[in-house]
Amino acid sequence: xxxxxxxxxxxxxxxxxxxxxxxxxxxxxxxxxxxxxxxxxxxxxxxxxxxxxxxxxxxxxxxxxxxxxxxxxxxxxxxxxxxxxxxxxxxxxxxxxxxxxxxxxxxxxxxxxxxxxxxxxxxxxxxxxxxxxxxxxxxxxxxxxxxxxxxxxxxxxxxxxxxxxxxxxxxxxxxxxxxxxxxxxxxxxxxxxxxxxxxxxxxxxxxxxxxxxxxxxxxxxxxxxxxxxxxxxxxxxxxxxxxxxxxxxxxxxxxxxxxxxxxxxxxxxxxxxxxxxxxxxxxxxxxxxxxxxxxxxxxxxxxxxxxxxxxxxxxxxxxxxxxxxxxxxxxxxxxxxxxxxxxxxxxxxxxxxxxxxxxxxxxxxxxxxxxxxxxxxxxxxxxxxxxxxxxxxxxxxxxxxxxxxxxxxxxxxxxxxxxxxxxxxxxxxxxxxxxxxxxxxxxxxxxxxxxx
Numbered sequence: 349x350x351x352x353x354x355x356x357x358x359x360x361x362x363x364x365x366x367x368x369x370x371x372x373x374x375x376x377x378x379x380x381x382x383x384x385x386x387x388x389x390x391x392x393x394x395x396x397x398x399x400x401x402x403x404x405x406x407x408x409x410x411x412x413x414x415x416x417x418x419x420x421x422x423x424x425x426x427x428x429x430x431x432x433x434x435x436x437x438x439x440x441x442x443x444x445x446x447x448x449x450x451x452x453x454x455x456x457x458x459x460x461x462x463x464x465x466x467x468x469x470x471x472x473x474x475x476x477x478x479x480x481x482x483x484x485x486x487x488x489x490x491x492x493x494x495x496x497x498x499x500x501x502x503x504x505x506x507x508x509x510x511x512x513x514x515x516x517x518x519x520x521x522x523x524x525x526x527x528x529x530x531x532x533x534x535x536x537x538x539x540x541x542x543x544x545x546x547x548x549x550x551x552x553x554x555x556x557x558x559x560x561x562x563x564x565x566x567x568x569x570x571x572x573x574x575x576x577x578x579x580x581x582x583x584x585x586x587x588x589x590x591x592x593x594x595x596x597x598x599x600x601x602x603x604x605x606x607x608x609x610x611x612x613x614x615x616x617x618x619x620x621x622x623x624x625x626x627x628x629x630x631x632x633x634x635x636x637x638x639x640x641x642x643x644x645x646x647x648x649x650x651x652x653x654x655x656x657x658x659x660x661x662x663x664x665x666x667x668x669x670x671x672x673x674x675x676x677x678x679x680x681x682x683x684x685x686x687x688x689x690x691x692x693x694x695x696x697x698x699x700x701x702x703x704x705x706x707x708x709x710x711x712x713x714x715x716x717x718x719x720x721x722x723x724x725x726x727x728x729x730x731x732x733x734x735x736x737x738x739x740x741x742x743x744x745x746x747x748x749x750x751x752x753x754x755x756x757x758x759x760x761x762x763x764x765x766x767x768x769x770x771x772x773x774x775x776x777x778x779x780x781x782x783x784x785x786x787x788x789x790x791x792x793x794x795x796x797x798x799x800x
Contacts, residue, residue, distance in 0.1 A: 392424025423456025
């Protein structure tokens with residue numbers, strides 16, 4: 349009996365231990381959260397908006413519990429900033445902003461985006477603020493326009509920081525009004541951010557259990573234990589981000605202007621003009637003056653111009669190849685720029701579409717140009733150059749000779765400046781009303797016979 353009881357007790361203990369372990373595993377899994385991580389180091393231009401929009405969509409589709417954005421930005425476009433703020437505030441899941449690593453900044457527009465996040469933290473030795481609006485070239489805005497933009501941005505910042513208290517609101521307004529910038533410690537003291545952390549992981553641990561408002565509903569951040577999934581920049585986004593480098597933009601603009609001057613000084617070529625238009629377009633995009641969608645559309649239009657020039661002025665395929673490559677670039681930029689109505693294109697798909705479109709365009713345009721250059725076969729223009737046969741010997745009438753000819757099975761009245769005998773072949777030079785002006789066709793056989 350003792351052995352049997354011992355056996356049963358052992359089984360019971362094993363089942364209890366198994367149940368406890370299973371319960372702890374379920375608790376751990378329930379506490380574990382999925383976080384989508386986005387990292388961006390660059391100005392607030394269209395590329396950032398594209399990346400953040402795509403990242404938020406992917407995060408929601410993958411079932412992430414919240415999004416962590418690691419950002420380092422010198423600021424950027426006010427309009428793009430406003431669009432990203434709307435994107436953040438309409439998010440279905442919490443957005444946590446982390447300004448890092450050490451030495452990073454959230455200057456100008458970056459401070460507004462930090463305030464728009466549902467929770468925010470900064471690494472030590474980072475800076476935030478100096479959000480007074482200026483022109484894209486760095487110059488000051490006129491007094492009236494400055495006041496309008498400042499008051500608009502101050503109202504936006506008040507709406508984003510009211511939940512953080514009066515000190516945070518005052519600091520936010522000072523960032524806009526007085527271009528004030530503060531350290532991470534000063535931002536934390538004012539309540540503008542929620543924590544200072546050495547790493548993103550430390551920030552998530554610090555924010556665990558904090559309550560945030562997402563679309564008007566309270567949500568508790570479960571960030572202590574999380575599985576991070578990185579959503580990196582795509583190849584096109586990295587390329588467009590590289591084009592915003594001030595040094596590169598300066599070089600492209602200088603080369604573009606010089607190329608346009610060369611094309612104007614020596615018209616007729618296409619290389620200098622193409623390089624000038626392309627580099628100026630990319631330079632304007634890098635300066636933030638040309639939206640990414642317009643850059644893509646401009647490249648596509650430029651590609652079709654090059655393909656048309658290939659047909660009109662054959663260059664042994666040089667313009668066709670250049671146009672096709674430009675079309676590929678335009679398709680990739682336009683259809684991967686974050687426009688919701690457009691389906692994103694992969695590089696192989698863009699190449700296939702560009703090659704097929706270029707071939708079809710050149711084929712159709714070639715036949716159209718050939719049709720325009722072909723000799724007309726109807727109407728008065730169609731009669732010129734046609735060959736007929738004299739039905740009689742032309743009679744002399746003053747300085748002209750008059751008679752009839754057979755042409756295309758029809759009898760026509762005709763005049764000539766020289767005698768024409770019955771049966772001679774004649775060529776139509778002109779048609780006046782229903783009369784033809786003709787001349788005898790030279791006897792090619794006689795012309796080819798050598799003189800004796």
